[in-house]
Structure formats: structure tokens, C-alpha cells
Amino acid sequence: MNIKRLLFALALLVAMPVMAADGNEILKKVDRNLEPESYEMYRKLINIEPSGDKKEFVLYSVKKGRDKVVALFLAPASDKGRATLREGDNMWLYIPSVGKPVRITSLQSIIGGVFNNADILRVDYAVEYNAEGVEEQKDAYILALKARTNEVAYDKLKMWVDRKLLLPTKIEAYAASGLLIKTLYFKDIKDFGGGIRRPATIETDSPLYKGYKSVMLYSQLKKREFKDEVFTLNYLSRVEDLRK
Amino acid sequence: MKHAMPLRTVAAGVALLLATAASAQEFTFDASEFEKKPFEFSGYIELKQQHMRLNQDSALYKLGYYNQPRDSIDQTTLTLKPEGKLRSGALTLNARAHLEGDWATQQFDRELRFDEFYGSYKPDPGLTLDAGKIALKWGKGYAWTTVGFVERQKDPNDPDLARQGFTMLTADFIRNFDGALRTVAFTPVLLPVSADVNHDFGGTGHLNAAAKLYLLYNDTDIDIMFLSNGSRSRRIGVDFSRNLGSNLEVHGEWARIDDTQRQVVNAAGAVTTLRQNASSSYLLGTRYLTENDATWILEYYRNGAGYDENELQSFYSYVDTAYAQFAGSGNSTLLQRAASLSRSGVSRPNPGRDYLYLRVSQKEPFDILYFTPAITLIANANDRSYSVAPEVLYTGFNNVELRARAFFLGGGKYTEFGERVNSRRLEFQARLYF
Numbered sequence: 001m002n003i004k005r006l007l008f009a010l011a012l013l014v015a016m017p018v019m020a021a022d023g024n025e026i027l028k029k030v031d032r033n034l035e036p037e038s039y040e041m042y043r044k045l046i047n048i049e050p051s052g053d054k055k056e057f058v059l060y061s062v063k064k065g066r067d068k069v070v071a072l073f074l075a076p077a078s079d080k081g082r083a084t085l086r087e088g089d090n091m092w093l094y095i096p097s098v099g100k101p102v103r104i105t106s107l108q109s110i111i112g113g114v115f116n117n118a119d120i121l122r123v124d125y126a127v128e129y130n131a132e133g134v135e136e137q138k139d140a141y142i143l144a145l146k147a148r149t150n151e152v153a154y155d156k157l158k159m160w161v162d163r164k165l166l167l168p169t170k171i172e173a174y175a176a177s178g179l180l181i182k183t184l185y186f187k188d189i190k191d192f193g194g195g196i197r198r199p200a201t202i203e204t205d206s207p208l209y210k211g212y213k214s215v216m217l218y219s220q221l222k223k224r225e226f227k228d229e230v231f232t233l234n235y236l237s238r239v240e241d242l243r244k
Numbered sequence: 245m246k247h248a249m250p251l252r253t254v255a256a257g258v259a260l261l262l263a264t265a266a267s268a269q270e271f272t273f274d275a276s277e278f279e280k281k282p283f284e285f286s287g288y289i290e291l292k293q294q295h296m297r298l299n300q301d302s303a304l305y306k307l308g309y310y311n312q313p314r315d316s317i318d319q320t321t322l323t324l325k326p327e328g329k330l331r332s333g334a335l336t337l338n339a340r341a342h343l344e345g346d347w348a349t350q351q352f353d354r355e356l357r358f359d360e361f362y363g364s365y366k367p368d369p370g371l372t373l374d375a376g377k378i379a380l381k382w383g384k385g386y387a388w389t390t391v392g393f394v395e396r397q398k399d400p401n402d403p404d405l406a407r408q409g410f411t412m413l414t415a416d417f418i419r420n421f422d423g424a425l426r427t428v429a430f431t432p433v434l435l436p437v438s439a440d441v442n443h444d445f446g447g448t449g450h451l452n453a454a455a456k457l458y459l460l461y462n463d464t465d466i467d468i469m470f471l472s473n474g475s476r477s478r479r480i481g482v483d484f485s486r487n488l489g490s491n492l493e494v495h496g497e498w499a500r501i502d503d504t505q506r507q508v509v510n511a512a513g514a515v516t517t518l519r520q521n522a523s524s525s526y527l528l529g530t531r532y533l534t535e536n537d538a539t540w541i542l543e544y545y546r547n548g549a550g551y552d553e554n555e556l557q558s559f560y561s562y563v564d565t566a567y568a569q570f571a572g573s574g575n576s577t578l579l580q581r582a583a584s585l586s587r588s589g590v591s592r593p594n595p596g597r598d599y600l601y602l603r604v605s606q607k608e609p610f611d612i613l614y615f616t617p618a619i620t621l622i623a624n625a626n627d628r629s630y631s632v633a634p635e636v637l638y639t640g641f642n643n644v645e646l647r648a649r650a651f652f653l654g655g656g657k658y659t660e661f662g663e664r665v666n667s668r669r670l671e672f673q674a675r676l677y678f
Binding site for chain 2: 042043044046047049053055058060074075076077078080081087088089090091095096097098099100102103104105106108109150151152153175201209210211212215217218219220226227228229230231232233234235238240241243244
């Protein structure tokens with residue numbers, strides 16, 4: 001009987017911290033399942049108007065650690081050479097004709113459409129958000145995420161996570177006022193090689209842009225290490241040199 | 245039962261149509277078509293049409309048009325800005341040319357030049373060496389800069405426009421750290437000035453040394469700049485920029501320039517050269533994004549070496565006197581003297597002491613994607629004269645940028661904007677990127 005009690009107490013002790021950290025642990029796993037900590041990748045962003053007209057952008061992105069990201073525009077010609085850098089809460093935009101990087105904010109959108117800078121230069125979710133609650137459903141966890149600082153673009157996220165794959169299927173992004181800003185849908189799970197298997201398509205719509213839709217497509221996502229100096233203002237005009 | 249088969253066929257047809265429609269909405273992307281190439285060629289061609297309503301009572305009109313009076317000018321400008329990059333290992337050759345033709349009323353001008361032409365050696369992300377004609381841009385100001393020590397002057401009406409560089413040798417050393425100080429970057433510059441090289445930078449016969457030290461400290465960009473005494477007088481400067489939230493940025497610049505001078509003229513035409521051991525210029529600015537996607541840019545600029553309100557008034561008054569002499573006798577000597585004086589001071593951009601800049605742009609109002617209306621106000625805070633410019637920008641067609649702007653200048657007699665050549669300007673610009 002005493003041994004049983006001891007085992008029960010031990011089990012309780014082991015289980016308690018796991019339960020407390022559950023939401024954040026899931027979030028960290030989601031982060032790593034989406035991308036390696038350091039990587040390079042290509043993305044196509046498509047803005048679709050209610051009329052069906054489309055505008056496409058192609059970006060080359062690299063990331064290091066949990067909060068350093070750079071993205072370089074490869075197309076269209078009018079945006080070619082533009083580069084954006086994010087280091088934690090700091091964001092900059094380099095436009096070749098302007099010739100110097102300027103600070104931008106996470107809520108702006110450098111491409112127009114439903115995706116904003118925070119979506120394009122996304123760092124790990126666990127860096128920006130704290131899981132305040134986890135709702136367990138048969139096939140999904142629903143994480144209630146709260147921004148860690150007021151510099152984060154969305155105050156709250158509601159994230160549906162596939163229980164088996166630990167990958168997001170849907171995210172609703174809310175402003176501090178409770179207003180739904182946009183919904184992201186993760187689709188088309190694809191094997192990118194190197195152990196990376198994740199959604200290759202993210203679609204988004206927003207009640208603020210009725211009838212508009214934006215799509216982000218992923219290609220050639222792979223693990224790669226970079227020097228810290230790549231993620232600096234002075235390097236923004238040379239990001240193209242990283243491409244092989 | 246008789247109709248079962250056709251119904252099935254119809255259903256299958258509808259399903260096929262739906263499937264086709266669904267697959268049309270499926271998107272594919274293969275990045276291999278965006279492989280890096282050893283040679284790249286890009287750029288844009290731009291057509292600009294301007295109509296300028298001249299202010300025939302203004303001082304600068306009298307100086308420029310006393311012998312060829314007119315009430316308006318129409319100007320067509322065709323600009324080609326091709327640029328190319330040639331890569332080989334750690335070496336890159338960069339070139340950006342500027343070819344411009346201007347067709348104005350009774351006049352044609354053209355300009356052919358390289359804005360930039362330089363070679364780069366980049367053995368490591370932390371080290372770059374550049375040599376050639378380079379357009380360096382320093383400072384955090386949007387409309388103006390006080391610390392652009394080795395660059396050509398920025399036009400507050402077109403602050404984002406690519407500018408011509410100077411021939412120089414420069415390097416960039418970058419180091420990153422953990423902790424409050426995240427980045428240190430050092431950019432030394434050597435800029436020779438002779439009769440053949442950079443002659444418009446300043447006095448010839450000098451090898452000018454300049455440097456910029458950049459720090460990212462506690463999420464704040466900080467630059468410290470320096471230019472040695474040579475073709476231009478010695479100057480030091482500092483700037484900063486920081487985000488105060490997800491929608492607010494603040495920035496500032498300060499520069500101290502040794503040995504500044506300006507020529508002032510009184511209404512009678514007596515010219516005095518005012519020298520200062522040093523003058524300080526600074527600017528403070530902010531960029532704010534509202535919840536409904538309007539961007540507000542506000543800047544205050546103090547031009548320490550600029551003309552005060554009385555000095556500007558005296559000059560304009562002198563031009564009136566000179567013009568009265570010309571109108572009475574046909575003698576343009578005084579006007580020519582005034583024109584010469586104005587070129588070294590009053591007719592340059594931002595000749596005054598205190599300025600305000602406000603730009604409000606609304607991204608995609610009424611759900612019209614890629615459409616951005618904006619309004620820009622530039623004001624001389626001393627004499628309260630101003631230029632106000634509403635504009636619309638549309639970027640909805642692939643690689644095409646369409647912009648229409650109107651400038652309305654206002655101010656009383658003997659004020660900066662009230663004495664400019666134009667009272668109104670309409671501008672339409674179409675740019676095609678390739």
C-alpha cells in the first residue's frame with residue numbers, strides 16, 4: 001500500500017510540470033515541425049482579388065536561431081532586390097533605390113494584400129506567444145496563445161494543431177480589441193526532404209479584406225547554417241550572395 | 245429509370261467541371277526557375293509629364309525668366325535606369341546607369357551618366373570591400389538628412405529617388421554579439437577630389453576620409469559619422485532609430501559642421517559673408533501606422549547653416565529692386581548678380597532654417613488593392629510658407645507603377661515657397677520595371 005502511494009505521488013510529481021508546460025511544449029514542437037531552427041527556403045506569395053486577378057511575389061528567406069529572419073524579393077521586377085530583416089522585435093526594409101534600410105513595423109505590409117510583415121518574417125511562435133490554455137479535441141489541440149509583448153503583431157492567436165502530426169491546421173489572429181484580423185489555413189502536407197514534412201501551402205483571408213485571399217507556397221525548404229553577420233542592417237543589400 | 249443514365253452523365257459532367265474549377269485554384273511553385281545567375285540585368289523605364297504654372301511675381305521666376313517670360317512650362321521626361329550585376333566567386337561588378345531626355349517648352353536636354361559603377365569583394369558576410377562610383381546613404385531622416393556627409397543632397401519631394409554616387413574606396417566590417425549590444429559595423433570611406441574625379445564634391449586636391457560606426461544597442465539603431473576636413477569642412481554626426489511598438493517608430497539625427505558660411509545680401513545689394521565656427525543641424529521624426537493602415541510620417545528639420553527669415557526676405561527684396569532696374573532700363577546686371585548669389589544659396593533646396601514635413605498615406609482604401617493615395621506637406625516653419633502635394637499611386641499592374649501628383653505652393657510675399665518659380669505643378673509618371 002505504501003509503495004502504491006509512493007508510486008502515485010511520484011507519478012503525480014512527474015506529470016504535474018508536463019501538464020503545466022503542455023501548451024508551450026506543443027507550441028515548441030509545432031515550431032520545429034514547421035521548420036528547422038536555421039534554414040533557407042523559397043516562397044511564392046499570391047494575392048488574389050475578388051475579380052480573380054492575381055499578383056505574385058517570390059521570396060528567398062533564411063532564418064537562424066529562434067528570432068533572426070531575412071527575406072529577399074526575387075520577383076516581380078518592380079520589387080526585385082528588396083530585402084527585409086527581422087531580429088526579434090526589430091524589422092527593417094531595404095529598397096535598392098532608397099539605398100539604406102529603414103525601420104518598419106510588424107503590422108505594415110510591404111507587399112499589400114492580406115499578409116503583413118509579421119506573416120512574411122515569421123519567427124518561432126514560441127518566441128512571440130505564450131500558451132495560456134489548451135483545449136483537447138479528438139484529433140486536435142486548440143491552443144489559446146497570448147502575445148508576450150505589445151510589439152507582436154497579433155495580440156492573441158487561436159491555433160488548431162493536428163494531434164498526430166503536431167502541425168497547425170488553422171490559426172485565427174486577433175487584435176487586442178478581440179477583433180478577428182485574419183485566418184490562416186495550413187494545407188498540402190509535403191515531404192521537403194531532410195526530415196522536413198510540413199504544409200506546403202498557407203492560405204489566408206481576412207474580414208478586413210472581404211473577398212480577397214492570399215496564398216503562400218513553400219519550395220526548397222532545407223536546413224542550413226548562417227553566420228550571425230548575415231542578419232544585420234549592413235548585410236541587407238547583399239542577401240543575394242547567400243543563394244547558391 | 246429511363247432518365248437515370250442521362251442524370252448520372254450530367255452529374256458526372258458537373259463533378260468534372262467542379263473538379264476542373266477546383267484544380268484551377270490549385271497553385272504550384274517550383275523555385276528552380278529562380279536559380280541564381282552569374283549575370284543579371286534589370287531596371288526601369290519611366291515617362292514623366294509635368295505641367296508647371298509659373299509664379300510670375302516670384303523672385304526665382306524673375307531671376308530665371310526675366311528675358312524669356314512665360315506663364316507655364318510643359319515638360320516631358322523619358323528616363324531609362326538600367327542596372328547590371330556580374331558575379332564571379334567573391335567578386336561582383338555592379339553598374340547602374342541613368343539616361344534621361346527632357347523635352348520642355350522650346351528646349352531639349354539630355355543626361356547620360358553612371359549613378360553607380362563599382363566592384364565588390366565579399367570574402368565573408370562580415371567583410372566587404374567596394375571600389376568605384378558608389379551611392380552611400382547615411383542617416384535615418386525620411387525627407388532630409390543632416391549626416392549624409394558623402395552623398396548628394398536628398399530632394400524632400402522625392403526622398404526615395406535613386407541618386408548619383410561619388411567615386412570612393414570603402415569597406416564594411418560587421419560583427420554580431422550576444423547581449424544588449426547586438427551588432428557593430430564599421431564603414432570607412434576614402435573619397436578623392438580632383439579636377440577629374442568628384443569635382444562637384446568640394447575643393448579639389450584632397451583625399452577625404454569619412455567613417456560610420458553602426459551599433460544595434462538595446463533594439464535601437466545608432467550611427468556615429470565623421471568626415472575629415474578637406475574638400476568640405478570637418479563634420480561629425482550621430483543618428484538613431486527605434487520602434488516603440490508594433491506601429492510606431494521614432495528617429496533623429498544631429499550633425500555639427502565646422503566652419504560654415506553663407507552669403508547674405510541686403511535690399512540695397514550689399515553682400516556680407518557670415519561665418520560660423522560651427523553650426524549644428526538636427527532632425528526629429530516619427531512614423532506611425534494607424535489601425536486603418538494610414539502611415540503618418542512627421543519630421544522637424546533644423547538647418548543650422550540655413551538662412552533665417554530676415555535674410556531670405558532681404559534677398560527677395562533685392563531681387564525686386566534688381567528686376568525694377570531691368571524693367572526700367574533693360575539693364576540686367578543686378579539680376580545676373582542676384583542669380584549668381586541665389587545659385588550658391590537661396591535657390592538650393594531647403595535654404596531656410598526650420599522645416600516641417602508631414603506625409604499621410606492611406607494603404608488600399610475602400611478595399612482597392614495596390615492603390616495608395618497620399619498627401620505631403622513641406623513647410624518653412626519660420627515664414628509659414630508651404631508646399632502641399634496630394635498624390636495617388638497604383639501598382640496593380642505587374643511591374644508597372646503609375647503615379648499622379650499635384651503640388652500647390654503657398655505663402656506670402658518674401659516667403660520661401662511664395663517666391664519659388666512655380667505656384668502649381670501637375671505631374672504624371674508611369675514606370676515600367678524589367
